Amino acid sequence: MLELRRITAGYDRRAPVLHGVSLDIAPGEAVGLLGPSGCGKSTLARVAALLHRPDSGEVVVDGTPARGWRHRAPREQRTAFGVVFQQPRLSTDPRLTLAAAVAEPLRATGRRAEAGPRTAELAEAVGLTPDLLTRRPHEVSDGQLQRACLARALALRPRWLVCDEMTAMLDASTTAALVGVVEDYRRQTGAGLLAVGHDRDLLERWCDRTVTLESLTAPPGGPRAPAAGR
Missing domain, CATH: 3.40.50.300 (P-loop containing nucleotide triphosphate hydrolases)
Incomplete structure (x- = not known):
């Protein structure tokens, strides 16, 4: 509860x-x-x-x-808790690729070994193709970036x-x-x-x-x- x-x-x-x-x-x-x-x-x-x-x-x-x-x-x-905010561009580090942004919670909690497989799993779930994962926030649309933010929110289950x-x-x-x-x-x-x-x-x-x-x-x-x- x-x-x-x-x-x-x-x-x-x-x-x-x-x-x-x-x-x-x-x-x-x-x-x-x-x-x-x-x-x-x-x-x-x-x-x-x-x-x-x-x-x-x-x-x-x-x-x-x-x-x-x-x-x-x-x-x-x-x-x-997993949190998704309204404005994805204000809640992501512009220096990170989408893959790095999704994996950020795993790295922050010492679970780097899970980062690759978990990121790939979540990217597929939210509809991010491998080429999008290599891009940075300014290179994708708001919708694509919000997909990455949702994946990030789910990273730690x-x-x-x-x-x-x-x-x-x-x-x-x-x-x-x-x-x-x-x-x-x-x-x-x-x-x-x-x-x-x-x-x-x-x-x-x-x-x-x-x-x-x-x-x-x-x-x-x-x-x-x-x-x-x-």
Whole structure:
């Protein structure tokens, strides 16, 4: 279970964008998160994936409270997540080939021996041909680069996927292909999914249930959430 308990978070403690938000996702469940631009959906996604420390509240991953954020999170918790962001060009190193970008999590966790076979396996799954793997981000389209970003997110076989507006910049055929890859992975592994977006039709077709950020927010005057740990 992935549990977000009364999360208050933002980038300025004086003006948080999330106020007492709670959400539970069961293993194998796909949850769509809807909301207008600027409402805090991406912030909640980053908190859920242990990439942003909330001002207060708690994240519980498979029964264990989060004990750190970003690189301070224990490896077991940190690598439980695969994340795909909206803008692939902002989330990839422009110096790396697509093959190196896909293999980056494996190398970072000391699993270099797996990098070649795993990269080839994932490239085939997401629809990247061998010639594309030798190119750098500026030499491929947004759709091709987002395929590499999805492959990178799956490299460590995560138990939880967070897709933050993953398809917002893509055409319909690429969107369908990438959603299909995510669903194949989930069927094979039982991974849970938090899919953030503003396209209600897509999320309702894709996910087991769809919620709005507003519906997850605690009413004013509710019990105070504990401060988040480091």
